[in-house]
Amino acid sequence: MVEEPWTEARSRGDGGFSSTGPPQVRWTAVLTKDRPEMLCTVSMVGATPSEIHLCGLLDTGADVSILSLAAWPPQWPLTLAKTSISGLGGTKQCYMSQNPVAITNPEGQTAIIWPHVTEIPQNLWGRDVLAAWGVRLGTDF
Secondary structure, three states, X not given: OOOOHHHXXXXXXXXXXXXXXXXXXXXXXXXXXXXXXXXXXXXXXXXXXXXXXXEEEEOOOOOOOEEEOOOOOOOOOEEEOOOOEOOOOOOEXXXXXXXXXXXXXXXXXXXXXXXXXXXXXXXXXXXXXXXXXXXXXXXXX
């Protein structure tokens, strides 16, 4: 007699449906009327300085991350972007980093991107970074 797979004795984890281990929770935040921000390390290999720390808004509405020109180290090379940024109080001239940069969050997760840089008052961590970090939005009803 061949035992059917669903009748085999199996050990079950304690993390929930179809779990194989304990629950795992990374960065979490309760969203309020305040905007969710995160302090991250931005680094460029071979550059001086090699890294800076920037606070940015977690922006699921931004396709790409956009950093403030005022916060961008002048020694880090930029090139004129082929597209402009709109929706930030008008249309702004936009630059892109000539080199990739690593954006590392407080959990140690890193996204490698070529960020856009323009005159904005606040850095925006866009979906390029959020997706690389594996960010998921959810509700707890």
